[in-house]
Amino acid sequence: MEAIVANVLTQVALKNDEQEELGREPSYYDAAAVPQIAVVDLIKRWVKYSKGPKEAVVLAAILINRAIEGGLVIRSLSVHRVLLSALVVSTKFQADQVYSNSYYAKIGGVSHPELNRLEATFLTNVDWAVFVSGEEYTQTVSALKKMKQN
Numbered sequence: 001m002e003a004i005v006a007n008v009l010t011q012v013a014l015k016n017d018e019q020e021e022l023g024r025e026p027s028y029y030d031a032a033a034v035p036q037i038a039v040v041d042l043i044k045r046w047v048k049y050s051k052g053p054k055e056a057v058v059l060a061a062i063l064i065n066r067a068i069e070g071g072l073v074i075r076s077l078s079v080h081r082v083l084l085s086a087l088v089v090s091t092k093f094q095a096d097q098v099y100s101n102s103y104y105a106k107i108g109g110v111s112h113p114e115l116n117r118l119e120a121t122f123l124t125n126v127d128w129a130v131f132v133s134g135e136e137y138t139q140t141v142s143a144l145k146k147m148k149q150n
Contacts, residue, residue, distance in 0.1 A: 006040035
C-alpha cells in the first residue's frame with residue numbers, strides 16, 4: 001500500500017507542478033527546495049520508526065484527499081510536508097501508543113516547532129474531520145489496489 005499511496009501523491013504533485021501559476025503565493029507546506037528523499041521512502045521511514053499501525057498510511061491518504069477537496073494544492077515542494085502532517089494525525093488517531101512530536105519530527109526531517117505548526121495547519125485543512133468509517137477505509141483500499149493493477 002505504501003508504494004501505491006506514494007505513487008498517487010507524487011503524480012498529483014507533478015501534475016500540479018505542470019499547472020503551476022506564475023506568481024502564486026507559496027503554500028505553508030512548501031519547502032525551500034524539493035526534499036531529496038522520495039515520497040515512498042518517507043512513508044517507509046515513517047512505518048519503520050513510528051511503529052504506528054500500517055493502516056495509518058491509508059488513513060493519511062484519505063485525510064490528504066479531504067484536504068485536497070477542501071482546496072489544498074499539493075506540489076513537489078509541499079507533498080512531503082503534507083504527507084508528514086497527515087501521517088502524524090492519522091497515527092495519533094489510530095494508534096494505542098503514540099510518541100512525542102519531537103520524535104515524529106526527527107522521522108520526518110523537520111524541527112519540532114515546525115511539525116507542531118504543520119499538524120495544526122493540516123487539522124485546519126481537514127476541518128478537524130479525522131474519523132474514517134470502516135466503509136470509507138475499505139473503499140479506499142479497493143481503489144488503491146485497482147490503481148496498482150493499472
